[in-house]
Amino acid sequence: MSPxxxxxxxxxxxxxxxxxxxxxxxxQRECAAIRAQxxxxxxxxxxxxxxKLLYVxxxxxxxxxxxxECVRMIASPRYSEKRVGYLGAMMLLDEKQDASLLITNxxxxxxxxxxxxxxxxxxxxxxxxxxxxxCRDLAPEIDRLLRASNSYIKKxxxxxxxxxxxxxxxxxxxxxKAARSLLTEKNHGVVHGAVVLITELCERNSETLExxxxxxxxxxxxxxxxxxxGYSPDHDVAGISDPFLQVRILRLLRILGRNNEAASDAMNDxxxxxxxxxxxxxxxxxxxxxxxxxxxxxxxxxxxLRVLAVNILGRxxxxxxxxxxxxxxxxxxxxVGTDHNAVQRHRGTIVDCLKDQDASVKRRALExxxxxxxxxxxxxxxxxxxxxxxxxxxxxxxxxxSGIFNAAERYAPSQRWHIDTILHVLTTAGGDVRDETVPNxxxxxxxxxxxxxxxxHKLYRALLSDISQQPLVQVACWCIGEYGDLLLTGECQxxxxxxxxxxxxxxxxxxxxxxHMSSPSTRGFALTATMxxxxxxxxxxxxxxxxxxxxxxxxxxxxxxxxVEYNALFKKYDHMRAAVLERMPVIEKNSQGHxxxxxxxxxxxxxxxxxxxxQPANQVCDLLDLLGGSEQPLQPSPALGSAAPPIPVSAxxxxxGDLLDLLGGxxxxxxTPVATVTVYEKDGVTVTLSCEKQSDSGLTVTLTASNSTxxxxxxxxxxxxxxxxxQLHMKAPSGDSLPARGTAKxxxxxxxxxPNKVNLKMRLRISYTSQGSAVxxxxxxxxxxxxGQ
Amino acid sequence: MQFMLLFxxxxxLRLQKWYVPLSDKEKKKITxxxxxxxxxxxxxxxxxxxWRDLKIVYKRYASLYFCCAIExxxxxxxxxxxxxRYVELLDKYFGSVCELDIIFNFEKAYFILDExxxxxxxxxxxxxxxxxxxxxxxLSYFSFSRGWI
Numbered sequence: 001m002s003p004x005x006x007x008x009x010x011x012x013x014x015x016x017x018x019x020x021x022x023x024x025x026x027x028q029r030e031c032a033a034i035r036a037q038x039x040x041x042x043x044x045x046x047x048x049x050x051x052k053l054l055y056v057x058x059x060x061x062x063x064x065x066x067x068x069e070c071v072r073m074i075a076s077p078r079y080s081e082k083r084v085g086y087l088g089a090m091m092l093l094d095e096k097q098d099a100s101l102l103i104t105n106x107x108x109x110x111x112x113x114x115x116x117x118x119x120x121x122x123x124x125x126x127x128x129x130x131x132x133x134x135c136r137d138l139a140p141e142i143d144r145l146l147r148a149s150n151s152y153i154k155k156x157x158x159x160x161x162x163x164x165x166x167x168x169x170x171x172x173x174x175x176x177k178a179a180r181s182l183l184t185e186k187n188h189g190v191v192h193g194a195v196v197l198i199t200e201l202c203e204r205n206s207e208t209l210e211x212x213x214x215x216x217x218x219x220x221x222x223x224x225x226x227x228x229x230g231y232s233p234d235h236d237v238a239g240i241s242d243p244f245l246q247v248r249i250l251r252l253l254r255i256l257g258r259n260n261e262a263a264s265d266a267m268n269d270x271x272x273x274x275x276x277x278x279x280x281x282x283x284x285x286x287x288x289x290x291x292x293x294x295x296x297x298x299x300x301x302x303x304x305l306r307v308l309a310v311n312i313l314g315r316x317x318x319x320x321x322x323x324x325x326x327x328x329x330x331x332x333x334x335x336v337g338t339d340h341n342a343v344q345r346h347r348g349t350i351v352d353c354l355k356d357q358d359a360s361v362k363r364r365a366l367e368x369x370x371x372x373x374x375x376x377x378x379x380x381x382x383x384x385x386x387x388x389x390x391x392x393x394x395x396x397x398x399x400x401x402s403g404i405f406n407a408a409e410r411y412a413p414s415q416r417w418h419i420d421t422i423l424h425v426l427t428t429a430g431g432d433v434r435d436e437t438v439p440n441x442x443x444x445x446x447x448x449x450x451x452x453x454x455x456x457h458k459l460y461r462a463l464l465s466d467i468s469q470q471p472l473v474q475v476a477c478w479c480i481g482e483y484g485d486l487l488l489t490g491e492c493q494x495x496x497x498x499x500x501x502x503x504x505x506x507x508x509x510x511x512x513x514x515x516h517m518s519s520p521s522t523r524g525f526a527l528t529a530t531m532x533x534x535x536x537x538x539x540x541x542x543x544x545x546x547x548x549x550x551x552x553x554x555x556x557x558x559x560x561x562x563x564v565e566y567n568a569l570f571k572k573y574d575h576m577r578a579a580v581l582e583r584m585p586v587i588e589k590n591s592q593g594h595x596x597x598x599x600x601x602x603x604x605x606x607x608x609x610x611x612x613x614x615q616p617a618n619q620v621c622d623l624l625d626l627l628g629g630s631e632q633p634l635q636p637s638p639a640l641g642s643a644a645p646p647i648p649v650s651a652x653x654x655x656x657g658d659l660l661d662l663l664g665g666x667x668x669x670x671x672t673p674v675a676t677v678t679v680y681e682k683d684g685v686t687v688t689l690s691c692e693k694q695s696d697s698g699l700t701v702t703l704t705a706s707n708s709t710x711x712x713x714x715x716x717x718x719x720x721x722x723x724x725x726x727q728l729h730m731k732a733p734s735g736d737s738l739p740a741r742g743t744a745k746x747x748x749x750x751x752x753x754x755p756n757k758v759n760l761k762m763r764l765r766i767s768y769t770s771q772g773s774a775v776x777x778x779x780x781x782x783x784x785x786x787x788g789q
Numbered sequence: 790m791q792f793m794l795l796f797x798x799x800x801x802l803r804l805q806k807w808y809v810p811l812s813d814k815e816k817k818k819i820t821x822x823x824x825x826x827x828x829x830x831x832x833x834x835x836x837x838x839x840w841r842d843l844k845i846v847y848k849r850y851a852s853l854y855f856c857c858a859i860e861x862x863x864x865x866x867x868x869x870x871x872x873x874r875y876v877e878l879l880d881k882y883f884g885s886v887c888e889l890d891i892i893f894n895f896e897k898a899y900f901i902l903d904e905x906x907x908x909x910x911x912x913x914x915x916x917x918x919x920x921x922x923x924x925x926x927x928l929s930y931f932s933f934s935r936g937w938i
Binding site for chain 1: 802803804805807808810811812817831833834835836837838839862864865866867869870871874892893895896899900903904907908910911912913914915916917918922925926929
């Protein structure tokens with residue numbers, strides 16, 4: 001075996017290796033030598049060998065064969081060997097290794113050694129990697145040391161006790177008394193250890209917390225001593241006397257004063273004193289001030305003191321040091337709910353921080369700014385937020401966009417401003433907005449009827465310049481489809497008039513249809529918009545007809561279906577075209593959370609033969625587990641939802657509604673008094689749904705099935721599935737056969753409980769036998785009539 | 790404190806002190822990810838970042854990054870002071886410390902750290918006392934009856 005080289009030689013050799021391979025070679029040789037040395041008898045160089053192994057371990061190489069050597073070294077009587085042995089134990093043995101148990105006895109012996117440095121090694125190791133079992137075994141020893149030893153050992157024993165309590169909560173009781181008496185010691189290290197221990201005990205156990213409240217006056221006394229006393233060279237850091245101890249005491253006071261008037265009163269003066277007297281030019285002073293502020297804001301402090309604390313945070317905001325600004329904003333975020341006005345005063349500075357270079361600071365500033373938006377400052381704040389949106393880092397964009405939308409919704413000073421803001425966001429960050437933005441915006445637009453002209457003009461112009469932002473394009477297409485006539489008349493009070501001919505409009509829509517940047521759902525919007533224009537324009541109807549028929553052979557199934565249906569509308573149902581494509585009535589405000597457009601809210605229906613929402617073939621929906629079970633909240637297809645705005649609440653005469661499926665006849669249904677919606681209709685089998693709210697989270701849904709074909713249907717069953725957190729209970733159906741020609745119906749009640757108020761969806765599987773063949777179908781219900789979610 | 794890492798600008802680990810029980814594999818993974826994250830930060834950026842559910846406080850001294858992971862209730866600014874205190878201790882002990890000192894005398898760096906922090910908390914707040922204790926402990930190597938042990 002090659003002779004073992006001293007530690008430093010080996011390190012030099014490893015560092016001089018020029019390649020990874022060379023390095024590995026050196027290390028393998030060394031490890032082999034070390035292994036050999038371990039097997040030999042004691043030769044005086046054991047500590048060096050272990051040290052070399054530890055170095056190799058730090059480089060990332062395996063060193064588990066050194067574990068037993070650590071155990072042996074710890075048991076050695078030589079200090080040098082013990083020291084390295086304990087170091088090895090802390091690095092190689094963690095509580096999950098079996099070998100760690102073997103050192104318990106050595107630790108126990110060393111805890112009573114006459115050499116305090118050996119005692120210290122044992123305490124350090126126990127506090128670093130002691131397992132729960134080891135802690136239980138050695139806790140009485142630690143308690144003994146807490147009471148009767150010198151301050152060097154006492155301070156270490158206190159922190160060792162902290163580790164023990166973290167590992168085995170029950171042992172906290174054991175140390176309570178000793179901790180209390182340690183507070184009276186003079187040695188700063190011991191007091192610091194005691195404070196940490198008491199903090200740990202109080203955090204774990206509320207009874208202990210109650211008992212330690214009595215120490216508040218003592219703690220206040222100690223703090224006063226530190227703050228007022230003159231320069232003490234031993235503990236001074238930049239003019240602050242023992243900042244580490246000050247910070248820990250403040251933290252303990254915070255825990256003791258929380259929710260307790262008496263304790264909070266007792267510390268009031270002290271906190272005021274610390275807050276005003278601490279020098280804030282250096283980080284260390286600011287560290288103490290920071291802890292003070294956290295304490296003041298968490299206990300039951302006087303209002304004057306709170307104002308003082310918030311002002312300190314305000315000063316922090318103006319500090320040149322970026323760290324301090326970050327800390328300030330983190331703290332302000334915690335109190336923006338409770339002390340809103342105080343934080344508002346610093347709004348200017350916070351908004352300036354939006355322009356900071358550092359991403360963490362920007363994020364904090366964004367969160368705070370959004371929390372500070374109110375009715376009075378909405379215009380100026382929105383200006384800042386919008387300019388931030390155009391320059392912010394990509395990871396913050398979607399948060400900013402959502403924040404802007406929320407703020408706009410709550411505090412918009414006018415409709416026009418609201419629409420402008422949303423349009424601005426869509427043009428700047430269209431790719432990062434959430435899916436429900438499109439239907440929300442569409443609904444907002446239809447609600448502001450006086451601005452239809454303005455809106456469509458603006459959107460048209462936006463579309464001319466850029467068709468890459470999908471949400472914007474979708475909204476624009478929809479509006480052009482709806483309000484194209486307003487666009488063509490050319491006049492509009494709010495914006496400059498622009499001459500738009502029918503050809504231009506159709507050009508734009510065609511560009512969207514053909515562009516490779518348009519997503520399938522966007523193209524769906526564009527196609528439907530083109531179709532709608534056929535009733536709003538006068539001259540170019542043929543052009544529309546040709547566009548529609550071209551897409552009748554489009555590869556995309558969704559587009560093809562639409563085109564085919566529109567074609568049918570032109571050919572067979574031309575007399576109904578005007579009525580079908582009439583202007584949409586005002587949409588009622590629906591719940592949020594419906595993704596991508598398909599908000600079928602209905603109360604009355606005029607059956608436009610809506611059929612079932614066809615899942616196109618390219619869908620990746622899993623039709624599984626319909627046996628009253630749970631399933632993931634469903635992802636409706638993007639292609640599905642886009643062009644179908646919610647069916648209107650009133651207006652029993654309009655045939656407007658789901659423009660998706662116009663196959664077959666248009667049969668008006670009798671208007672039922674209870675809000676019912678048809679959820680399935682195919683091959684003569686119809687299923688309607690009505691629901692009734694029973695309680696805050698409970699809902700009873702009634703499904704009614706009928707059969708309008710010429711033959712009877714047997715074995716009719718309905719199965720339902722709902723999102724995970726919703727509870728479902730299907731009652732027994734009234735029967736399972738549907739006689740022909742709708743002479744009798746089958747009803748089934750389903751009781752739902754939605755305690756978490758998640759977005760309620762239901763998937764229904766319909767199975768039956770008709771004329772000898774089995775039929776099975778599935779339909780998804782996304783919204784329930786009469787349900788204000 | 791949950792752990793402290795010292796690493797060079799090339800990402801080489803010079804010291805690692807773990808105060809929470811983790812497997813070797815987990816430690817390696819955390820080290821790798823954290824080193825990457827910290828090294829990607831630009832020079833003038835904030836010393837604090839949020840990583841997983843921990844707060845990371847780091848500071849660069851010459852060619853070494855000192856990186857600590859603290860818990861939610863811990864004070865970030867005082868952690869910066871703790872890092873600074875440790876650097877001062879190394880400086881006093883080695884006499885104008887540089888990275889090479891820590892590489893070649895890594896076990897001493899650990900001994901000094903263990904005299905300053907215990908179980909993740911500061912045990913001695915006086916610089917003088919820490920240095921004195923290390924000096925005395927070093928002398929323990931020498932026993933008058935048996936020579937250097």
